[in-house]
Amino acid sequence: MAHDQHQELIQILHDCAAACNHCFDACLQEEDVKMMVQCIRLDRECADICAFLEQAISRNSPFVPELARVCAAICDACGDECAKHADHHDHCKQCAEACRKCAEACRNIA
Amino acid sequence: MAHDQHQELIQILHDCAAACNHCFDACLQEEDVKMMVQCIRLDRECADICAFLEQAISRNSPFVPELARVCAAICDACGDECAKHADHHDHCKQCAEACRKCAEACRNIA
Amino acid sequence: MAHDQHQELIQILHDCAAACNHCFDACLQEEDVKMMVQCIRLDRECADICAFLEQAISRNSPFVPELARVCAAICDACGDECAKHADHHDHCKQCAEACRKCAEACRNIA
Amino acid sequence: MAHDQHQELIQILHDCAAACNHCFDACLQEEDVKMMVQCIRLDRECADICAFLEQAISRNSPFVPELARVCAAICDACGDECAKHADHHDHCKQCAEACRKCAEACRNIA
Numbered sequence: 001m002a003h004d005q006h007q008e009l010i011q012i013l014h015d016c017a018a019a020c021n022h023c024f025d026a027c028l029q030e031e032d033v034k035m036m037v038q039c040i041r042l043d044r045e046c047a048d049i050c051a052f053l054e055q056a057i058s059r060n061s062p063f064v065p066e067l068a069r070v071c072a073a074i075c076d077a078c079g080d081e082c083a084k085h086a087d088h089h090d091h092c093k094q095c096a097e098a099c100r101k102c103a104e105a106c107r108n109i110a
Numbered sequence: 111m112a113h114d115q116h117q118e119l120i121q122i123l124h125d126c127a128a129a130c131n132h133c134f135d136a137c138l139q140e141e142d143v144k145m146m147v148q149c150i151r152l153d154r155e156c157a158d159i160c161a162f163l164e165q166a167i168s169r170n171s172p173f174v175p176e177l178a179r180v181c182a183a184i185c186d187a188c189g190d191e192c193a194k195h196a197d198h199h200d201h202c203k204q205c206a207e208a209c210r211k212c213a214e215a216c217r218n219i220a
Numbered sequence: 221m222a223h224d225q226h227q228e229l230i231q232i233l234h235d236c237a238a239a240c241n242h243c244f245d246a247c248l249q250e251e252d253v254k255m256m257v258q259c260i261r262l263d264r265e266c267a268d269i270c271a272f273l274e275q276a277i278s279r280n281s282p283f284v285p286e287l288a289r290v291c292a293a294i295c296d297a298c299g300d301e302c303a304k305h306a307d308h309h310d311h312c313k314q315c316a317e318a319c320r321k322c323a324e325a326c327r328n329i330a
Numbered sequence: 331m332a333h334d335q336h337q338e339l340i341q342i343l344h345d346c347a348a349a350c351n352h353c354f355d356a357c358l359q360e361e362d363v364k365m366m367v368q369c370i371r372l373d374r375e376c377a378d379i380c381a382f383l384e385q386a387i388s389r390n391s392p393f394v395p396e397l398a399r400v401c402a403a404i405c406d407a408c409g410d411e412c413a414k415h416a417d418h419h420d421h422c423k424q425c426a427e428a429c430r431k432c433a434e435a436c437r438n439i440a
Contacts, residue, residue, distance in 0.1 A: 265386075265391055268382070269393075272378070272382055282375075282407070283404055283407075287400060289400075297392070297393075
């Protein structure tokens, strides 16, 4: 798997990590933080694995397919949780969209 | 999966990451660095996933089994490569042993 | 800075990262999660930089002193926040102690 | 420091991390790998701190200035080393440019 072939996926992962971290920060500022607990947890999980996979792809890791499979599962979980709050919080809506897009892109290379 | 139950695995992952990073550094100082290229790559892969999994376990991540499966595969690959150099380089021998132990521990929770 | 000389610091960083991640998880389970928001943030900051510095030391990074200076500052901030909750939450008390010890150890090599 | 204000820096860090990881991979494939040892080391250092800072900015970390100062120093070191090989290796030339740009951007917020 060459670095050059995967510019698009790297960008999608980057956008997803940024959306998750932004959502993490924004959830912690919400009045109803108690309702956002699961979202806060999953935002961290998802940001961390996306950032990890980004690095793995760009260093031409031989384990990209295995890591992408796990990343897709984590993106799914985070996207599902954020989707529950999408009507009330724009950061959750944006995060849910980034996660869905990233999960799909990860599955394509897993 | 509780933090308390997994002290032993966390320590094994920690030892493996440290052994891999030490081997990475030592390989780059070897006269025959050309022969160590695959070892250098895999040491980085293995150190990074072990450190990642350590963090995941200690924050009570719901994705520990999936991550442990990937970690076991990476530990196997790194251990196999280091084992090839174990007669010539003590850092490879130590790293191979840490990787085998860690791969087994990861499989137990995967 | 040799890997061998720094076994003790590596262990202190490891213990601090684990305490911070455990506190992060436990804070998110508290009834009064709203009061723990700053603690949750700083636990993540502190766990991440301690894990990063651990890796840097064990790969013999030339930037350990600079990283240790930042790590000490983050440990101080996390320790101060956790100390405010130490009477009510044992995980905060343990985390505050781990942070203080780690901040001091980091300053010694910064 | 708000996530929104820092889109440009996040992208610069992302590009630098990707360039460093690509250079790491390419150096390990070079015939004269012995000459690239310092480059391989610094590529890893620089990729890791850039990725770390990216995450810190996007989660609105209070420690961005301190981390950016360290990141600038590491980008400088990696850029200087890569610049030595820029005539012979295009990946080093590209990495040196990404590092210079990133070091400057980091200094602006440090």
